[in-house]
Amino acid sequence: MYCYCVFLLYLLLVLFYVYYNALLSGSEKWPWKGTIQIKLDAWLSAFEHCNGKSQSPINIDTHKVFSEPRLPPIKLEGYDLTGSHALTLINDGHTLQLSLPSSMRVMSGFDHVYVAAQLHFHWGTKEVPGSEHTIDHVHFPAEIHVVHYNSKYANLSEAASKADGLAVLGGFIGIGLHDNDNYEKILSALTDISIEESDTEIPGFNVRHLLPDSLDRFYRYNGSLTTPPCFQTVSWTLFNDSIRVSRRQLAALEDTLKTEHNKLLSKNFRAPQLLHGRKVLASFHTESTTRSMYSPY
Ligand SMILES: [Zn+2]
Structure with missing residues (x-):
């Protein structure tokens, strides 16, 4: 009986060790390299902020947002980089940046004033739409994030942990009938x-054109980085109007980039997080919006 118990204990220890290492291997930093939810949960729980109560992304329930037409409009400066800067495009194994x-x-x-640092994308597969935020629980095929930091800090890394450190402009990417020439400047590379x-x-181009035509209608809430360390320091702006790319262009985003071990880089999105009483503001009267505006397809 004693031997049996010792053996059982030993077996449990071995199983735990194997399980623990399986959780960590290759996925401790970026969750979508693993494929099962438990890996993601383990990864996130390793970072204390990721369990906080102001996490991102979220679902935006259009019937529960608070209309606040006095929200100041978004005004961009210096976004037109046509003929000026060559820009570095990176596959860092977890996103296209x-x-x-x-x-x-x-x-x-x-x-x-908030200063731009980088923009990147989240996407899924042909079968699984990959926006991080959802509108009334509907995912769009992809989402763009333009990351800015508060100009009172020296750089992005200094600002990232500060309460007023970050402002991210987010746009939903849906499927349209035609190629989007502005997105092609990135996707062709x-x-x-x-x-x-x-x-x-x-080559430099007008980055403004990666965002929707109208920036007037947007949602605003306080949230976090959607990847560790999940600092809850982001003022999120999500534009109501979506961006359109062609099916071919979306497929290029979904099917081209590789991550570790030459695996396809896809489904790099985090699931919506609980609101925990946070308010989502809208810069417009939501009761006048129509469902068709949110349609991702
Ligand atoms: Zn992002």
Whole structure:
């Protein structure tokens, strides 16, 4: 009986060890390299902020947002980089990221000026739409995040942990009938950076055109980075109007980039988090909006 108990204990220890290492291997940093939910949960629970009560992304329930037409409009400066800067496009193994110059700024809409640092994307697969935020629980095929930091801090890393540190502009990407020429400036370079940890230079262009035509209608809430360390320091702006790319272009985003072990880089989105009493503001009267405006397809 004693031997049996010792053996059982030993077996449990071995199983735990194997399980623990399986949780960590290759996925401790970026969850979507694993495929099962438990890996993601373990990864996130390793970072204390990821269990906080102001996490992102969230679902936006259009019937529960608070209309606040006095929200100051978003005014951008320096977004037109046509003919000026070559921009570095990176496949870092967990997203597609474009480095942005500090001449790009959000001049109004917040209490401070916010300086651009980078933009990146979240996407899924042909079968699984990959936006991080959802509108009435509906995912869009992809989502763009333009990350800015408060100009009172020296740089993004200094600002990231500060309560008023970050402002992210988010846009929903849906499918349209035609190629989007502005997105093509990025997507046409993907084959050059299909391997993890590779980068390339692309000519400067008007980054404003990656966002919806109208920036007037948006949602605003306080949230977090959607990846560890999940600092709850982001003032989120999510534009009501979506962006359209063609099916071919979306497929290029979904099917080209590779992550570790040459696996496809896809489904790099975090599931919506609980609101925990947070208010979501809308810069417009939501009762006048129509369902069709949110349709991702
Ligand atoms: Zn993001």
